Amino acid sequence: MTAQPSTQQAVVEAKDIVAGYLPGVNILNGCSLVAYPGEMIGIIGPNGAGKSTLLKAMFGLVKVHSGSVMLGDQDITNLRTNRLVEMGVGFVPQNNNVFPSLSIEENLRMGLFLRPKKATERLAAMWDLFPVLHDRRNQSAGALSGGERQSLAMARALMMEPSVLLLDEPSAGLSPVRQDETFLRTRRINKTGVCVVMVEQNARRCLQICDRGYVLDQGRDAYTGTGRELANDPKVIELYLGTLAEDVDAERTDTL
Numbered sequence: 312m313t314a315q316p317s318t319q320q321a322v323v324e325a326k327d328i329v330a331g332y333l334p335g336v337n338i339l340n341g342c343s344l345v346a347y348p349g350e351m352i353g354i355i356g357p358n359g360a361g362k363s364t365l366l367k368a369m370f371g372l373v374k375v376h377s378g379s380v381m382l383g384d385q386d387i388t389n390l391r392t393n394r395l396v397e398m399g400v401g402f403v404p405q406n407n408n409v410f411p412s413l414s415i416e417e418n419l420r421m422g423l424f425l426r427p428k429k430a431t432e433r434l435a436a437m438w439d440l441f442p443v444l445h446d447r448r449n450q451s452a453g454a455l456s457g458g459e460r461q462s463l464a465m466a467r468a469l470m471m472e473p474s475v476l477l478l479d480e481p482s483a484g485l486s487p488v489r490q491d492e493t494f495l496r497t498r499r500i501n502k503t504g505v506c507v508v509m510v511e512q513n514a515r516r517c518l519q520i521c522d523r524g525y526v527l528d529q530g531r532d533a534y535t536g537t538g539r540e541l542a543n544d545p546k547v548i549e550l551y552l553g554t555l556a557e558d559v560d561a562e563r564t565d566t567l
């Protein structure tokens with residue numbers, strides 16, 4: 312899927328979001344993003360641009376002062392997180408995204424606390440997607456490597472069969488090979504029918520693998536387009552990809 316079919320209903324849409332952590336200090340200043348069925352959306356931009364804040368605003372963790380967040384035709388602006396999970400929004404924060412003292416299987420069961428009767432079926436689906444987690448299901452999550460922890464966090468969010476999965480920098484802190492694996496696994500998950508909205512610091516790779524991207528700058532969506540359009544846009548290259556592009560190209564393998 313490349314261009315967004317405008318007649319199709321969005322899976323999730325943030326419209327003109329103004330939001331922040333402190334009264335009178337807005338971090339997002341009219342930020343918009345839309346994801347259509349089947350899409351994988353990347354959000355890139357400099358540190359402090361508000362990328363994480365946008366995901367948190369969509370997941371009820373940051374107060375939205377104006378604008379709206381829609382899930383299909385339902386207004387989910389400022390709903391509580393547990394309600395959003397129930398309605399089909401999954402969120403994987405960048406850090407502290409597993410319970411280290413619980414086992415892998417217990418972590419996954421926690422992900423389904425709202426619907427325990429489906430545990431067997433959902434666990435089987437997760438073991439299928441993440442065989443390494445199955446092999447180590449009785450070990451504590453604290454013993455996992457960075458990449459495995461990210462897999463577990465993603466699997467936990469997927470237990471509830473979300474229609475949209477919000478991911479904050481899933482490849483951060485991983486080696487280039489593990490980053491590649493994370494991107495490819497995320498794409499595979501997307502292909503199972505989950506809409507993915509991911510923030511990424513590995514901007515070029517993110518644009519290569521996503522259907523569409525948004526460049527955030529100072530709390531606004533500065534540029535948007537297909538991954539390919541953005542990756543080849545001279546303004547985006549100059550401002551946001553820059554020398555990073557060469558580094559990422561150099562570490563590119565033939566896995567994509």
Ligand SMILES: Nc1ncnc2c1ncn2[C@@H]1O[C@H](COP(=O)(O)OP(=O)(O)O)[C@@H](O)[C@H]1O
Pocket residue numbers: 332333338356357358359360361362363364365
């Ligand atoms: N919990 C918080 N309380 C107050 N300000 C915050 C908090 N988290 C982030 N900020 C501020 O919001 C701005 C955007 O942060 P963030 O959304 O984390 O940026 P990004 O993810 O694009 O690097 C930054 O100026 C940051 O200092």
Ligand SMILES: [Mg+2]
Pocket residue numbers: 362363364
């Ligand atoms: Mg961030």
